[in-house]
Each structure stands twice: as structure tokens, then as C-alpha cells.
Amino acid sequence: MSETPAIDGEELKRAFSAATRCLERYRDSINALNVFPVPDGDTGTNMLLTMRSAEEEAQHKGDSSVGGLMEAMAHGALLGARGNSGVILSQFLRGMADGILGKERLTGEEVARSFTQASQAAYTAMSKPVEGTILTVMRELSLAAQASLAQGSDDPQSVWEAATQGARAALAMTPFQLPVLKEAGVVDAGGQGITLIMEAVACCLAGESADERQFEICSPADVEPVATPMVHEEYLAAAEAKEYGYCIQFLVRGDGLELLAIRERLGAMGNSLVAVGDSSLVRVHVHAGDPGPVLSYAVSVGTISQVRIDNIDEQREEFVAHHRRQREASKVAVVAVAQGEGFTRIFRELGCSVVVAGGQSMNPSTQELLDAARHSAGADVVLLPNNPNIILAASQAASLHGSSLHVIPSRTIPQGIAALLAFNEEQSLESNLAAMMETLDTVKTIEVTQAVRSSKLNDLEVAKGQHIALADGEMAAAGDSPCAALEAAVSQSGAASGAHVTLYWGADVTEGDARMAAERVTACAPGVEVELQYGGQPLYHYIVSVE
């Protein structure tokens, strides 16, 4: 008789650990998806902290059964739950734990059952469940797991994988269920969080390392992604009009706590109540105009701890002001062409509305540039081509788009970055264009790549497979390793003391190699400041700016 495939506690624990590490990596990306004006808006951070708390409890308990593991995680999550998304996650884990109570190992059927209970627990926790949020994603993933079982696959890995697909599909649809997400051009942050956890665990169950994987933050299906979420003016106005008061969160410990009674009493005192837990520990989250009665009631039924009171009005004002500023700021938008996850992030962070993927071999078309300009929603658009081959398409786009598309003829990514740093949204368009043009000559760029054929140019002999360094587009040096070519080029560039060198490492280089290269550059150019950043670009091992 063949044994039914099943996961044991150790394996599941490792998988959840990996999921927590993933949340850490993507925390900021998930935080950036938040469009709701509530204090506990840092969904990425909240879910990460909740998972960490769950993990800590699991480490202490050391039970090797899956039932024991989930019980510990659920308890830890409840203790450490942060924000709405954290509480819902803790409920999800609680539901999973209830579904596999006492089990040693987890079969496919048990995975599906635990997801069903988890999803139900999450829904029950909310006094007003909203579709298009993490709840929908949880429900859909549990349905996908059930469907997978019905189709005959019963090994836990396949069921988990099916559930993960279900989560992703539901996540992509959240903007169609919640209008504000569509307006902002993002998926639900909590939904993204749970999907990431599912993906990381699925990855581990399949025997791969989740730490090396690049997971994708979901782009809404058929919704154009916008770099800076723009929340609609009507939503902002409505957000301003609502009275929120204080966001009150705490834990209550006691004997024989009655969850339903607590929910009833607190529900009458405020809004957005979430009260979850059991007879000895209840976590409460509620919005009320006066924290007094809420806390007085709580101390009458038990002892309170982890009390946190936030002024929602202040946070809301800031949220509204922040988004209003973003809308105003869109009068002049900057669009840049760049390749590489790191560069894309850098350009966005420094103020680019849209980053178009492009580069030495994948040049965007004139149409793509025009589309990007339109998406940026700027009355005037400044375009940074960052490549001599793209400058032509850029000028064509400018002549087609009309007088509101301006091209700053940056020939390299570092030039583009320098120009963007010179951009100040409070200054006039003319002043910005002048300032950005001025910076172009202040940056020298060195690019290191591998020679695709042998050549001899300017007394420089290069064998195929060697590494070459280009300085501002001209062949400058060659070497047997990327590092050697880089060093030679930097020495030649005559970087004077006080110069600032930024070394961006590409997708073909490991961080360790990049650190070594940075050290070698520092050694060969004394007095020079070397900064190391991840560019993630293809083809070029290193792109270096010398300023």
C-alpha cells in the first residue's frame, strides 16, 4: 500500500520561515500598494511582524507535528498581530490550526480543509467583510484547493500550488472589486501579502529555494500600472469627510473570556471592530471617538497589554495631503528608459512617474514612449532616453506628441539619474529643463560588458570573451575579468580626489563580486568615494558613474 503523500512539521516550518524572509524582502513593495487612509496602513510591515511573531512562538514550542506547529504559529500570530491585515492573517493561521488539530503530518486533503477553515475564520473576524481585499484572495485560494482535490490530485504540494494559483488570479482581480484600487492602479496590499506567503511556501514544497527567487508583485489584470498610485479626488474628499477618531488596539488576557459578548459590547462603542481569540486571550482593534469607555470595559473583563492608540484624523489628514500633493506634482512628470530591477526602483524612488524598459538590445518603440508619456499623467512630460540609440525614437515621440513632451538627451543611465536628481517639482518647467541639461556633462559613465567578438580599436586589442569597458560610449579598456576592465577604465578616467563614484552591479554579477569590485576601485583611485548600488541590468556587469 503506497503511503498518502504528506508534509511533516519540520518541512512546513522551514517553508513558513522562508515565507517570512520573503515578506521581509518585499515589505516595502507591499507597503507601497497601500491606498487606504488608516493608521495601520503599512501592510507589508504589519504582515511581516505578524509572521515573525508566529515564527518565534513556533521556535519555542518545538513540536514536530504539523498540528502542533500551526497551533503555535496561530497563537504567536495572535500575540503579535499588527494592523488589520496582521489580524486577518492571524485568523487565517488560527483557522488552519483548527482544521488540522492533532495531526502529525499534512495530506493534500488536509491542506484543502485547513484553507477552508482558515478562510472562514478570516471572514468571521471582520464585522464588515469587504470584497476585493485579502479576504477574497483567501476565499479563492481555498476554493482552488478544493477544486484541485476534486480533480483527483491529493498530494499536498499540488494542492498548495493550485491554491497559490487561485490566490494570484483573485489578487489580479481585486482592482475590479474595489474601485479605489483600480484608480490607483494597484492590487490589494493584504492580498499581495498572503499571495506572497503562499508562493514562497509552494516554492519550498517543490524543493526550490525561495530566497533566490524573484517573486513578482502582481500588476492588476488589464489595468495600466502607474508608478505613483494616484488616488481619485472624490475618494480623497470622502476620506476627509468621515469622522474616524482614534484607532484603539490592545490584547486582553483573562479567564473564561466570552468573545461574542466582547464583540457585542465593543461593537456598540465604535466602528471597524475586529475582536479575535479565545477564552484566555483576545486581540481587539476598534475605531472610536473616545478610547476611555473601550479601555474601561476591557479592564473590567481582564488585564490589558500592548495598548496602542493612534489619532486617525491626523493620519488621515496626512494621507489626504500626501495624495493631493502627488496629484499637484503631476503637472510635470518625468519618464525614464531603464533596464534592471534596481535601476527601475531607483528612478521611481527619485521621482519618475513611469519607467520604460529599454536598453542596448531592447529599445522601446516610439509608440511605447508615447504611451508612457500619456500614462505619466503629466501636463508636461520630460523624457530621459538614457541611451544614444533611443534618443532618435524619443525625438520622434516628441514631434508626434506635441509641445508638451520634452527630451533631455541623456546618453547613459547615470546621466539620466543625475538629470533626475536635478529635477525639482516646485520649479518651473523651463528652470527644470535648464538644470537637467546642465547636469549631463557633469557625469562620466563607464560600462563593463563582455566582448562578443575580437577587435582592434585605437591600439586596444580585444579577444572574444574578454571583458571591455566603455567610457562614455567609447572603448577604453579591456581585461580578462569584468573587475580588471573596470579598474583599468577607472584609472584612465582620471577620477580626482573628491570625486563620487557609483558602482551599479548588474544581473550577471553577485553582490559579493560587486563588493570586491568596489574595494578594488577604491584601492586604485585613492581619495574617491565609492558607492555600491544594485542596478540589476542585463548585459552590463557594471555601470559606473563618475561625478
Added chain:
Amino acid sequence: MTIEIVTDSTADLPPELVKEWGIHVVPCTVAFDDQVYRDGVDISTDEFYQRLQTSPKIPTTAQPPVGEFLQLYETLCQAGAEVVSIHLSAKLSATLDSAQQAKVALSADSPIDIVDSWSTSMGLGLVVLEAARLAQAGATRQEIVQQMERCRERTQVFCLLDTLEYVRKGGRLGRAEAFLASALQIKPIITVERGETHPVARPRTRERSINELVGRVEALAPLQGVSVLHNTTPEDAEALAQRIAVSTGAKVLSSRFGSTLGTHVGPRALGVALTRAG
């Protein structure tokens, strides 16, 4: 009729000047974890920066309690004086509210004028010093208030940040917030003008940033008043002051960022507060 000048501790006025001009300074509050201090009274600037750099959480600063204003106003008015009370921008703090409430509590027609400087730190400080000068020269309360309203239009405070860490943790830099987001090394300059923070420039190195700052200050000359500011790098402030003195010919004061701005700009910050000649 004596006119007393009142301000708050965010003015970052050097103690010698406070004494010389007889200015009354109401302390704001600084809280590290749950310990609350009166700025400049219970905690010195040195202590503040020590704790700022070692404390895991950043401190919070708040306006002086109404009672502090009330006590001072009462004392001054009972002694038969008139008061001009000048404070940091209403967009940056609720201090003006506190002062206003105290005046009303005393009596709506007490001889107290409360003025928004539209600035902070030595921007506020320069405006206050101007008021003190006018008071000593025999100006009336109304004249002083009118001059303050003109003065604040020509006053701003440039701040050069060496680290973005504190801005990230503390937030609340309004229009400059997005400007200061960067994983790339930048030593940005922002300015507080007309009550709010504004982005100025994002140089990559401290040296270049200092040069940029000097250039901007020089472009605004002639100057009626100017002060350099620092917190943990006095030598840089000294050098900066020299350069400005040489190129603008103005008398350059020197002061330290107090806790309110200090919490946001972080250590190794530099600043220049100035009032353009009218």
C-alpha cells in the same frame, strides 16, 4: 511703555543673545520614550543629540503647554508691559495655538500680539532679534508687528541633511517628503519658507552640497541678517560662516539646531537662516 518680546525654544537663539536682548523664551517639550523634558531647560542641546543618536526610537516634540504661556504673559502684563509673541510657523507646530489660547484665557484684550514667523529655528530667531531691536529703539507694538509681517516674507532657513534616516523615521516634511526619498546617496538641501518646507537640491556629496548652499545664499544677498546652523559639526559651520561673511559682507551669527528641527534633520546637518535686505 515697555514692549517685551516673547518666543519659544525652537528659535534656537544663542543664550548670549537671549540675555543681551532680554528675550523671553517659552520651552517646547521633547519626549524620549515616556520621559518628557522642557527643551533647553531640563535637557541641554548636547544631551539631546547624544540621546538622539543612541535612542532606538526618535523623540517627539510638542508645543509648550498653554500654562507656560499663561504664566509668562500674566507676569509681563501685570508688570505693565505690552507683549509681542513671535513663534514658529503654524504649519509646522501648534505652538501658536497654545499662545493664542493663553492670551484668551488671560483676557481677549490683553496687550499681546501673537505673530506667526512663517519660519523656524534661526529663521524665527532672526525675526525675533529684529523685533527686539525695534522694541529697544522705541517702536510701538503695532509698528513691530507690521515690520515682522514684512520681515517674514524675506526670511528662510536652508537645511543641509547629511542623513535621510531621521526624515524617514519622523516624516512630516510636507512638500519635501518625496524629494528626500532615495536609496542613492544624496546630501539634500531643503528650505523652510513661507511657513512650509520646500525642496531645493539633491547633491551627491557633502562637499558639493555645501558649495550649492553657499551659492544659493550668495544669490540672495544683500542680507539683513544671517546665521549658520549646525548640530554635531561645529568646524563645518565655522568654515561655512567664513565663506558667507567674505562673500556677502554680512555679520554672520552662529547657532545650533535645537530639538524640534534636530529630530528631523538628524546629526551632521548644517543650515543657513537668512533675511534678505528689504
